[in-house]
Amino acid sequence: MKKLVTTSVLAFATLAAAACTGGGEVATHKEPNADLIQDMMESPALKPQDFDTFDRMKGSSRLPPEGTVAQGHTPYPYHLKPEEAERALKNPYSGKMTAEVIELGRTKFETYCAVCHGYEGKGDGPVSVKMAVKPPSLVSEKVVGYNDGRIFHIITDGQGVMSSYAYQMIDPNDRWAVVNYVRSLQKLSPGSK
Template sequence: MKSVLLLTSLLLGLAACKKDQPNVELVQNMMDSPAFEEQDFDPEANDGRSMRVPPEHTVARNNPRYKYAKQPELAKAMPNPFKDKIDLEKGKDKFETYCMVCHGQTGKGDGTVAEYMALKPPSLVSDKIKGWTDGEIYHIIAAGRGLMGSYASQIRHEDRWHIVNYVRELQKKDSGN
């Protein structure tokens, strides 16, 4: 008898549910938090700003802050932490994603976008760039130089080093070594 009563009440409860009515939200204060548009005024904030500055000494996760952005001389001496753990497949993948459109598949500055540029990107397999340190190439990826902007927000720290190692591999192939 109890099971029949339980089954009947369960079926009646399910029959009362309608698809055109929203579910009941028991904890609404977490689900309907107000979102501000950029540059909106926040009446609750002391300064009225809706965009918050991260707390002092906050460290970004998974992508450390690049401390040599304004110091290219110091970046030249930066050691390559992946020199012994070279992952050419990852370097090639990231190079083809971010660099190849300008620098070309072989790194000679003949990418598909380069033909439309007044100032062509440099050849990464030239003697000049072969003479650069790994830290210098990393710095240019992270901070940019000339017409090339910074890729710090698009390419993760480790992947920049994999690109550096892949560029070194392109240079070896170009030299015939």
């Protein structure tokens, strides 16, 4: 290794000397320099969002240490605890079936829920025909019987094969508005109250 470095330095010195004997003209470079010693030119460090070519599972973006909480973020305290959520969560829009809340809920419901649960919440959305586990009706006796907190919890934490929609609706109020919209669908649906 030492010998290699010495050789490289020697080669560099020879080349530098040759460049100096060019008759005093200012050298203008049109081509990139030859990289004689590449050690610090090609950094082995990974670029942001890059991955290790030896191990594609090793990305340059590392996971934060376990238990780390992002600034300004409050972790959802009822993850996988539907009964606790049911007892603790209170709907800020409880009984507030104003045009504003229902319109907000309708927009979100039709964007995120209707594809599976259907526009009227009957479990017959356009993609439901392709699904092995059918999305249940949201105007069923069972869901009518859930309290607002339980429905909010399912939207926030998911249930069984249904994933969480908290990342699509970051503002919890949007999720509560969806709960109220589901209630309005239930009222409209014959057979449920």
